[in-house]
Amino acid sequence: MGLQVCLTGTEGLIGQALRDAIAAGIPHTSIQTEHRGALGRRMQCVHCKGITEDVILDPFVCSHCGLNLFVRDHYSRRLAAFQGVCIDAEDPGNIPESVELYK
C-alpha cells in the first residue's frame, strides 16, 4: 500500500485502467488522471452490452447490434463506459439527425 498511480491518455483508456487499478485495491483517491488525446466516448449499448469506442456522434449506431443509440451522460465506473440507449424504440425509424459532440 502507499502506491500512487498516475494515468494519462484518452478518457476510455483512463477509465479502463482506473477500473482495473481500483479492482486491484488502490483507492480512487490515490489515482491521478490527466486527459490527453481524442475526446470520443466509450459507450456501452444497454441492449446488447456491446462496447463502441470513440463515439463522437449522438445518436450513433451500435457497432454490435446496429440499434440507434442516444449518448447518455450516465457513466459506469464498473464498466468504464457511458450508457447508450435506443433512441427510436417507441417509434422505429424516427431518428433525430446526429450531432457532433465536443464541437
Next chain:
Amino acid sequence: MSGAEKINVKVTNIVKLNDLVTRFEFKRTDGGLFPTFSGGAHTVIELKDGDLTRRNPYSLMSDPMDQDGYSISVRRDDEGRGGSLFLHNNIKIGDDVVLSHPVNLFSLDLRAKKHLMIAGGIGITPFLAQIKQLDRSHGNWELHYSVRNQSLGTYVDDLKTMHPNDVNIYYDDEKNFIDIVNLLDGQPLGTHLYICGPKGMIDWVVGEASNLGWPVEAIHYEEFLAPQPGKPFQVKLSASDKVVNVGESESLLEAIEREGVDAPYLCRGGACGQCETSVIEADGEFIHRDHWLEDEDKISGKKIMPCVSRFDGKTLVLDR
C-alpha cells in the same frame, strides 16, 4: 427517545476472564431473537445505579450471526467514572438491563483484499466479532495483538487455538512489540488496516501508516473516549428553557438527560457525531475532547459534543 432502538435483556452468564476483564452474556427477556449485526458494532448498555442511569458503549464480541444472545467483555477501570466497576461489582446473573440495537462505527471495508488488524489490550473486542464474520466468508485477515502479559491476555488462548496461523501475540513484559513499520511495508495492494486500542497505539500506527503513504480510505480505527470528570459548570438549555448544573463526574450529555431533556446520541464516546449541539452564547473556555468536530469548529466556539466535552467559564447557552 434518542439513541438506537432499545432491547430489554437478562444477564444469563458472567465469566471472569482474568484480573481485569469479565464477559457478560445476555438473552432477550421476551425470548425473541436479537438482530444480526456487522463485526465492529457496539451496543450501549443502560444500567440503573440508584437514581443514576448509566449508559456505556461496549463492542459486541459475540458472533454477529448469532441471534440467540449478545456478549460484551468489559475491562474494569478503577479510575474511571464507575460504569465498568458497577458492571463488575453490582451486576448479577438474572439482572434485567437494557441494550441498544447495534451501531457500527468500525465496520470492515469488504472491498479489501486483506484485513490487517492491530489490537491493544481490551481493544481486541470488536475484532473478535469481525474475525467470526470474516471466517464465515473465508476472508483474508491477520491479527497482531499486543497485551501486557500472559495473565492479562484476554482471549489469547482461544485465538491461538482457533487461528494459529493468523494470530500474532506480543507480550509487553517480555519486551515483545509489534514491528509496525516492517509489518505495514510488506502488505499487498488492497490491504485495509484496522486499529483498536489505547490512544497512543492508534496515533502511533496511524502515523506510521501515513508516513508510508497509506491512503486514508484504507485506515480504520476506533477509540471510545470515556467522558472525563472535570470542574462542575452550569449550562442553559435554550430550547427546553432549563438551567442544568453539570456535576464533576457526569458528562454534559448525562446532565441534560437527567433533567428529562431528550438529547440525541449514539456512541457516547465522541466519535459518531449524533450529539453535536449548537452553542448560542458562551463566555469561557471549551474543553473539546471529541474526534468529531473539525479543528475550525472547535476554535469557532459554535459547536460542542456534549457526550465527552466540557466547559469552563461563566455562561454557556446551548440550542437544546
